[in-house]
Amino acid sequence: MKVDRTATTLPATTDAYQSGTSYTTTGTGDGTWYLHVRAKDNAGNWSTAAAHFAFTVDSAVNPPVITSSTHPDQTDAYRSGDFRATWTPPVGGAGGYSVLVDATPTTVPPATITTTGTTHSTSKTDGTWYLHVRGIDNTGTWGDTAHYRFTVDTTPPAAPLVDSADYPADAWSGDAGLPGIFTATSQDARLARVSYRLDGGTTTTLNTRSATTRITLTPDTTGSHLLSVTATDTAGNTSAATTYTFHVGTAxxxxxxxxxxxxxxxxxxxxxxxxxxxxxxxxxxxxxxxxxxxxxxxxxxxxxxxxxxxxxxxxxxxxxxxxxxxxxxxxxxxxxxxxxxxxxxxxxxxxxxxxxxRRVTTLSPGRTHTLVNPTVVQASALNIAQARAEASPETLAPPYLDQTSGEIIAPVTTAAAENTATAPIEVTDVPADQGSDDASLPDAPEEPDGSTTTEDGVADPAETTSATVTPDTRIVAHSQSELEQRIGGSQHH
Missing domain, CATH: 2.60.40 (Immunoglobulin-like)
Structure with a gap:
């Protein structure tokens, strides 16, 4: 007889032999072994072939299989720090287990039996933890270690950041019935959902793992509105609410x-x-x-x-x-x-x-003020410039006489309209300015009876003049039509 790892060995006639029909041996290592048996008859003749029997030695104790009812998903986080786990015994059973919980994923517990049961409970604070379990068989052989990961998270996410280009928080914009996009941004790595409600109404929840969540809202009315937004992580922790005020319409x-x-x-x-x-x-x-x-x-x-x-x-x-x-x-x-x-x-x-x-200063008696009045030519030019503004009310604004420079200013709301506003104005056949303070013609000398006719009894023809006036321009905020709408609305109410 002979035991080795070769399937077809023929025992030598000098190998160990016995007359019985049973054989006991101890394997020297795990693996597949072969028992080879060769017979000898009473005449001393050995058989030319041997019988072969394969057997496997596996002295290792398999690691247990761990599950948890409180933290079933090893990749997720849970608000509760109370952890409970169970495991299945290895094939062939175990004489006991060494159990350890720490924050290291590959720890091997010491070769000391801490329990003969198949459950373990513990309470842990926030963080990622690992349960390590290995068993020992009845021969005193320790098996490999099983590891189970669980995460405790009781900390709420930070309140999300909320913003909107359509409805900024510090300005009036949009209108009732006009939808706008709002963004809620959270840096929480375990973000699960974002919830929001408008003006204390119904809460809407969006499932998301993205750092930025788009929220579309359509305000029903003008005025100031309050949007409340929270973030919730996978453990179920909900952040404090971010309140975002936005203002619909114009004010x-x-x-x-x-x-x-x-x-x-x-x-x-x-x-x-x-x-x-x-x-x-x-x-x-x-x-x-x-x-x-x-x-x-x-x-x-x-x-x-x-x-x-x-x-x-x-x-x-x-x-x-x-x-x-x-x-x-x-x-x-x-x-x-x-x-x-x-x-x-x-x-x-x-x-x-x-x-x-520009305030007018009241002067003492005998002194003249410095308020600039338009000449007759400027007055006519102002009328023509005003007609231009009324013809292009969306881009031109009412003209005026600048009190500093004495020039006619034809304002615009866009640079594209500057050429129209500053086009030369031809003023023809207007009464000549004779130098009076109010740009009117001087009176003819009065007769004793109050008449102003000349010696021949016929009034002199009025002197006229023509000129070209080129307005200056400035960009202003409101056009002719906008001013009319505002003034008209103010007067109406």
């Missing part, structure tokens, strides 16, 4: 308008959606300055002259017309004005308007 000053020249008394008025309840007017002298509240003691109601208080109330989205006495301002020049509104959901302020402050 702004109806008086004064950008590009105007204003004096000692400036008209103030504003209008917007019906849910606006009040307005406070601010001013600054340039973009570099901070906004200051106009002193209410310098502001009166145009109707009745009562002193105003801030915020002045708004009815159906409109303020009353106010008069601001600018005498407290130290110098003429650029003046910027805006309205800050009150109402639901913290409405945005208006866009600023920029006007030119």
């Amino acid at each position: 702004g000053l109806t008086a004064p308008l950008s590009g105007e020249q204003v004096g000692h008394i400036v008209s103030l008025a504003a209008a917007g959606p019906d849910d606006l309840t009040g307005a406070t007017f601010h001013y600054r002298r340039s973009e570099a300055n901070t906004w200051a509240t106009i002193d209410p003691s310098s502001v009166t109601l145009a109707a009745g002259g009562k002193e105003a208080t801030w915020p002045v109330g708004m009815t159906e989205g409109k303020t009353p017309m106010l008069n601001w006495n600018t005498d407290a301002l130290t110098a003429d020049g650029e003046l910027r004005i805006r309205a800050v509104f009150t109402g639901a959901n913290s409405p945005a302020p208006s866009d600023e308007v920029t006007v030119e402050l």
Whole structure:
């Protein structure tokens, strides 16, 4: 007889032999072995062939198979830190197990029996943990280790960032019924869904694993609206809500308008959606300055002259017309004005308007003022320039006589209209300016009876003149048609 790892060995006649019909041996290693048996008869003759028997030795203990009812998905996270697992014994059973939980994925527990059962429970804080289990058989052989990953996450995601190019948070835009795109951005690696609701209404949930989620909303009404957005991770933790206020429609000053020249008394008025309840007017002298509240003691109601208080109330989205006495301002020049509104959901302020402050100084008796009046030619040219503005109301604005330069200014709302505005104006056959302060013709000498005829009893023909006037131009915020709409709307209400 002979035992080896070769399937066809023929035992030598000198190998171990016995007269019995059973054989016991101990394998020296795991694997497939062969028992070879050769017979000898009573005459001493050996058989020429041998019988072969294959057998396998496997002394290793297989690792158990682990499952968990509390944290069933090893790739996911769970809010609960209470972990419970069970495992199946290896084939052939086990005499006990060594169990260990730590934060390392490949730990091998020590060769010490910690339990003879097949369950384990523990409580852990936030993080990723690993359960390690290996068994020992009844011969004292330890098997390979099984590893089970579980993650505990009780920390909510950070509140998402919300933004919209269609409906920015700090300006009035869009209109009722006009859809807009909002984006919710979360940096949480385990983001599962984003939920939102508008103005405290029904919550809508979007399942997403993307860092940026698009939300499409169509506001039903003008005014200020409140969008609330939360992020929830795969463990079920929900962030604090981000509140995003946006403002639908238009709200702004109806008086004064950008590009105007204003004096000692400036008209103030504003209008917007019906849910606006009040307005406070601010001013600054340039973009570099901070906004200051106009002193209410310098502001009166145009109707009745009562002193105003801030915020002045708004009815159906409109303020009353106010008069601001600018005498407290130290110098003429650029003046910027805006309205800050009150109402639901913290409405945005208006866009600023920029006007030119030009105050007429009252002189002592005997002195003349410096206010520039148009000549007869300029007056005719202004009429023609105004006709141009009315013919192109979307791109031209009302002309005026600049009090500093004495030139005619034909404003435009776009550079493309500058050629139209500055085209030369031909003024023909207008009465000649004789130098009077108001550009009128001088009176003829009166007769004792009050008549002004000449010696021959016939009035002299009026002297006329012709000229070419080329206006200058400036870009302003509002066109002829916009000014008409604003003034008409203000007067209507």
